[in-house]
Amino acid sequence: MIAAARMDALMNQGWPAADSTELDGWLVRRNAGVTLRANSVLPKSAPFDCGKALDYVENLYVAHGITPSFQISSAVQPADLDAQLEARGYVVRNPTLVQCAAVADILADLTPPMVEVNISTTPSEAWTDCWWSVDGRGADNRATAEQILARGKALYASVPDGSGVKAIGRLALVDDTAGLYCLAVDERFRRQGLASAIIHGLLRAATSRWVWLSVLEDNAPARTLYDRLGFRTVSRYHYRVKA
Structure with missing residues (x-):
């Protein structure tokens, strides 16, 4: 690892x-x-x-x-x-x-999704709207957050829903590895396997051998998903913030 x-x-x-x-x-x-x-x-x-x-x-x-x-x-x-x-x-x-897994191992265990997953090299407005509705930190910060996305090479996945999207994810491409970020599902469409569909779509489109992600220790639903997919903890970190 x-x-x-x-x-x-x-x-x-x-x-x-x-x-x-x-x-x-x-x-x-x-x-x-x-x-x-x-x-x-x-x-x-x-x-x-x-x-x-x-x-x-x-x-x-x-x-x-x-x-x-x-x-x-x-x-x-x-x-x-x-x-x-x-x-x-x-x-x-x-x-x-911080968790890591071999891309081939995850794809071997994941059932191909029954929903359409669109992949792009840039985030659409609908992609960003979904991300910000789930993980937004205020209207004033959206433009700054979008600039972070634009600074690195990445793939963007979305499950369409009419003019919007149901779920999204970002795969940062770094050297021969990939990092999973911004996995978000509209609360109206949760527990339908859409997070797994997004991960499958991103990894199928990538050429990376390894994929990594970070997940909060107390985020039990996300940890359950990642454990089931075969991710294993390779490191940990926390922040020290001036009180």
């Missing part, structure tokens, strides 16, 4: 921030406050002076109107950064599992 540091890098490429500053081994990401991943530090290697680096990050984020945040996985550097952040008043947010 894939090491935690490699997974951190892949996920960063699959959901790229508008601005990133290299700080002596840390990647300081900024994206107008939209999504924690795009507005948190990825601590790839240890800075020479961790205390000064922390001060710099906090001042930079505050200057941009962003709450100082760090993504903490088992690959974090320095290794005691989580404890240092806790001592500075940072709290834990969004404990998350």
Whole structure:
């Protein structure tokens, strides 16, 4: 499978921030406050002076109107950064599992869907409408979130429903792997197998050997689906956010 540091890098490429500053081994990401991943530090290697680096990050984020945040996985550097952040008043947010599977294995176990699944290299307006209706963070943030989607190579799947869509998903294409993002089903059409149909359509269209995803530890329905499809946990992370 894939090491935690490699997974951190892949996920960063699959959901790229508008601005990133290299700080002596840390990647300081900024994206107008939209999504924690795009507005948190990825601590790839240890800075020479961790205390000064922390001060710099906090001042930079505050200057941009962003709450100082760090993504903490088992690959974090320095290794005691989580404890240092806790001592500075940072709290834990969004404990998350990173899961991975071979594309061929998932497709071998998935029954081809009985519904039409459309695949595109760009999100349609109906795709974005469905995504934002399920996972939106306010009207003012939609344009910024759409810019994240446009920064990386990806496939977009949707199950049509007249002029709209019932379900959508995004597959970020990074090197020889793929990352599953934005899986969403309109609440009127849930428990009809549409999430599995979206995953099947995306993976059939991809040439990647491996697929990965992140899922909140407390999201029992999603974890049940991914376990059934054969995804296995390869890493974990959480965020430390300044209280």
